[in-house]
Amino acid sequence: MISAVFLISLGYLASCNAGIVAFTAEDKQALVDAHNEWRKDAGATAMAKIKWNDKLAQFAESTALGCKFGHSQGERGKDAGFDYVGENLFAGSGKPSMKEIVDSWGGEKKDYDLATGQCSASMCGHYTQVAWWKTTDVGCGMAQCDNIEGFQAGYIVYCNYGPGGNVNDWKPFEQGDAGSKCQEKFKVAKDANGLCDGVTGQSAFNGPTADQPAEQQQDGQQGGQQGDQQGDQQGDQQGDQQGDQQQGQQGGNGGEDPFANWNPFANWHPFDTRALALDLPCPEWDGKTRSTVC
Numbered sequence: 233m234i235s236a237v238f239l240i241s242l243g244y245l246a247s248c249n250a251g252i253v254a255f256t257a258e259d260k261q262a263l264v265d266a267h268n269e270w271r272k273d274a275g276a277t278a279m280a281k282i283k284w285n286d287k288l289a290q291f292a293e294s295t296a297l298g299c300k301f302g303h304s305q306g307e308r309g310k311d312a313g314f315d316y317v318g319e320n321l322f323a324g325s326g327k328p329s330m331k332e333i334v335d336s337w338g339g340e341k342k343d344y345d346l347a348t349g350q351c352s353a354s355m356c357g358h359y360t361q362v363a364w365w366k367t368t369d370v371g372c373g374m375a376q377c378d379n380i381e382g383f384q385a386g387y388i389v390y391c392n393y394g395p396g397g398n399v400n401d402w403k404p405f406e407q408g409d410a411g412s413k414c415q416e417k418f419k420v421a422k423d424a425n426g427l428c429d430g431v432t433g434q435s436a437f438n439g440p441t442a443d444q445p446a447e448q449q450q451d452g453q454q455g456g457q458q459g460d461q462q463g464d465q466q467g468d469q470q471g472d473q474q475g476d477q478q479q480g481q482q483g484g485n486g487g488e489d490p491f492a493n494w495n496p497f498a499n500w501h502p503f504d505t506r507a508l509a510l511d512l513p514c515p516e517w518d519g520k521t522r523s524t525v526c
Contacts, residue, residue, distance in 0.1 A: 266334035276405035278417035281427035288371025299377035318396025364397025365405035395436035
């Protein structure tokens, strides 16, 4: 059983020969297109059209060179300008196509229930990151390794996402008339596929009114109860205190958004794809499968 956590010694690093597999312009576009295909299929009321980001790609390449089948540690992609960066990874013995990489993550959609936010399999976090509505940028890196965590030669791919998704208890998107809320949420128009085109400058942490479904947004606008409930669920005392303050000061503002400038998660790190992977064992390495992900 491959462990999702592996401590790399200097000796291991010295014994691992790796080289970056450079992406052509066509490869980059194929990765972007594959992501946007899954995002289009979500049928979301507001889903940012994703685009390539060279800084995220540089970080992904540097991580891939480690030939470690596990998520990166620390503040990934910090210089890309996002408050939080998400990550998906792929490994296999044969060189994959760009579509094959993304489809290995998007294929988890069949196991994910949007209504309940529950996953019927061991992993759905790769799909929810691919389809996270506020993610605007992706950058990926591939390395060819002679030894991936001591198992065999193969290829490893990392994709980093800004802003990252998979914030605990928040759904990846709101389903409905595709693109019907692009103006409301992003102030941009929808494209022919129902994706919000030209979205920039998004934060992963804009409060529940930005990321929760419409019915939960209404609850928040009617006195701030949703903010208090989320603060309690996360065990975040600061969020709860701020929610009480907002409820007292702005709870009676009628049509005004009581959470416009509120961030209950200021000191809280989200439950991201990395955390999901570390909570579960990786699948057995069969020496052939190109879509081995965890």
